[in-house]
Amino acid sequence: xxxxxxxxxxxxxxxxxxRAQPLGHFIAGRADRGSSRDLLDNLxxxxxxxxxxxxxxxxxDVHAAATAAEAALPAWRALTGEQRRAVLHxxxxxxxxxxxxxxxxxxxxxxxxxxxxxxxxxxxxxxxxFFADRAxxxxxxxxxxxxxxxxxxxxxxxxxxAVITPWNTPFMLSTWKIAPALAAGCTVVxxxxxxxxxxxxxxxxxxxxxxxxxxVVNVVNGVGERAGKLLTEHPAIRATAFIGESKTGxxxxxxxxxxxxxxxxxxxxxxxxxxxxxxxxxxxxxxVVFMIYSLNGxxxxxxxxxxxxxxxxxxxxERVAERVAKLKVGHPLDPATEIGPLxxxxxxxKVLSYFRIAREDGAEIKVGGDRVAxxxxxxYVQPTLFxxxxxxxxxxxxxxxxxxxxxxxxxxxxxxxxxxxxTPYGLTAYVWTSDTGRALRMAHGVEAGMVWVNSxxxxxxxxxxxxxxxxxxxxxxxxxxxxxxxxxxxxxxxxGTHRVPRLGA
Ligand code: NAD
Numbered sequence: 332x333x334x335x336x337x338x339x340x341x342x343x344x345x346x347x348x349x350r351a352q353p354l355g356h357f358i359a360g361r362a363d364r365g366s367s368r369d370l371l372d373n374l375x376x377x378x379x380x381x382x383x384x385x386x387x388x389x390x391x392d393v394h395a396a397a398t399a400a401e402a403a404l405p406a407w408r409a410l411t412g413e414q415r416r417a418v419l420h421x422x423x424x425x426x427x428x429x430x431x432x433x434x435x436x437x438x439x440x441x442x443x444x445x446x447x448x449x450x451x452x453x454x455x456x457x458x459x460x461f462f463a464d465r466a467x468x469x470x471x472x473x474x475x476x477x478x479x480x481x482x483x484x485x486x487x488x489x490x491x492x493a494v495i496t497p498w499n500t501p502f503m504l505s506t507w508k509i510a511p512a513l514a515a516g517c518t519v520v521x522x523x524x525x526x527x528x529x530x531x532x533x534x535x536x537x538x539x540x541x542x543x544x545x546x547v548v549n550v551v552n553g554v555g556e557r558a559g560k561l562l563t564e565h566p567a568i569r570a571t572a573f574i575g576e577s578k579t580g581x582x583x584x585x586x587x588x589x590x591x592x593x594x595x596x597x598x599x600x601x602x603x604x605x606x607x608x609x610x611x612x613x614x615x616x617x618x619v620v621f622m623i624y625s626l627n628g629x630x631x632x633x634x635x636x637x638x639x640x641x642x643x644x645x646x647x648x649e650r651v652a653e654r655v656a657k658l659k660v661g662h663p664l665d666p667a668t669e670i671g672p673l674x675x676x677x678x679x680x681k682v683l684s685y686f687r688i689a690r691e692d693g694a695e696i697k698v699g700g701d702r703v704a705x706x707x708x709x710x711y712v713q714p715t716l717f718x719x720x721x722x723x724x725x726x727x728x729x730x731x732x733x734x735x736x737x738x739x740x741x742x743x744x745x746x747x748x749x750x751x752x753x754t755p756y757g758l759t760a761y762v763w764t765s766d767t768g769r770a771l772r773m774a775h776g777v778e779a780g781m782v783w784v785n786s787x788x789x790x791x792x793x794x795x796x797x798x799x800x801x802x803x804x805x806x807x808x809x810x811x812x813x814x815x816x817x818x819x820x821x822x823x824x825x826x827g828t829h830r831v832p833r834l835g836a
Pocket of ligand 1: 495496497498499504522523524525553554555556557558559560561563574575576577579580582583586596597598599600630631730732758798802803
């Protein structure tokens with residue numbers, strides 16, 4: 332039996348439960364069918380067939396989940412950080428124990444290749460361990476002494492929070508939000524993306540089995556415009572942590588405005604990788620190819636704009652093209668696969684539309700530019716490279732969110748910086764140069780929340796993660812996460828020596 336056949340057999344066994352009955356919600360510590368009779372079909376990226384059905388949450392369902400989170404808050408928030416730390420480490424242990432199961436379900440649900448998803452559960456577990464270890468100190472604030480008063484600050488969990496996640500790497504992204512929220516003492520209602528709902532329920536089950544009390548984590552399934560919207564409007568929810576498209580982010584803000592919700596938005600990007608002629612071109616080549624063609628290009632931090640200095644442009648693009656032509660497109664459960672199918676027919680149509688747009692705008696399609704006909708009805712596209720593009724073309728300005736790279740030439744540092752910043756987005760930038768001064772000038776000039784110099788996206792959990800401009804508001808990571816999930820309270824104690832103003836005396 333090949334590795335693919337063996338993985339398919341294991342995945343089929345795991346899907347028995349999802350096929351048996353529609354996937355409902357997870358509320359107050361148990362599976363909940365909800366009151367909605369509407370069902371959504373969850374389709375396979377591999378062959379377009381129905382994987383399972385999912386309940387499309389309505390107002391009562393969202394209300395039940397928000398109320399459960401509200402009821403569970405006082406007891407969870409009252410635990411010491413050490414007690415929460417112990418529970419969250421058990422969650423991490425349980426995620427590690429079920430990592431293969433999580434990876435197989437995630438691949439079948441999203442189309443992401445196993446070679447990348449096999450580590451996703453471990454990263455999820457790491458998220459829990461990282462924030463668990465910081466839980467005991469999360470409440471700790473500042474000492475701010477004054478002449479006759481002592482001020483000090485403490486942080487306290489803000490309350491029940493909504494976590495709304497996208498479909499590209501749903502398990503890992505959910506843990507990135509839920510772990511710090513729980514460590515802070517918040518309770519959670521999670522609304523996963525309707526195109527990839529499965530691992531959210533698995534995560535809620537794992538957490539409950541590991542000892543997270545009922546109601547501390549709840550999942551409501553459904554469509555964004557309904558269940559998601561209702562959640563962002565619910566008065567019991569104090570803050571919304573959102574990952575998704577920029578236009579949805581702006582809706583989240585306006586939907587939360589009447590109830591004055593705090594929002595944290597991790598949104599889209601059109602991230603540049605800038606390669607100067609003095610760079611280590613071998614390392615730059617590896618990083619350029621990795622950062623757009625891994626995870627099907629469905630990655631917020633993907634470097635989808637390749638800016639190359641004109642003196643090396645032709646040579647470098649030829650090298651990139653050779654690599655792109657050799658990428659292995661195939662079944663997500665085949666360990667050899669580098670690029671799997673796209674998540675959904677609507678997303679496939681969007682990506683395919685940019686092949687037409689590129690031609691109309693006058694870019695050269697150097698590699699790819701079509702659907703993989705041999706793998707129909709699977710939603711596979713050819714890894715694609717557009718060359719001789721300009722920064723004004725739509726393929727250079729809009730987030731395509733597929734294995735599609737747009738290459739543009741620049742003459743000098745000033746032009747590279749101008750092109751880099753000439754975009755509505757500001758999530759990440761990648762700079763390749765051996766000139767330290769230039770690296771610093773570029774890094775400081777770039778309008779992006781994160782800059783990697785001579786590196787691909789290398790994650791470090793204490794460091795801030797987030798974007799500027801249309802790429803988001805707020806930062807995750809380390810203490811930045813606690814600033815979002817907690818309220819800072821100032822406490823002022825008088826020494827008893829100051830003069831209290833007297834009125835009516
Ligand atoms: P999306 O905005 O369509 O959906 C994200 C989530 O929001 C889904 O759960 C959806 O159901 C929900 N939603 C949709 N409309 C809503 C509404 N009106 N109110 C409340 N919830 C609503 O995004 P997507 O297509 O699922 O994901 C891809 C996008 O996510 C890309 O733009 C990508 O760059 C971005 N992303 C950003 C980061 C980051 O860290 N910056 C990480 C991953 C993905």
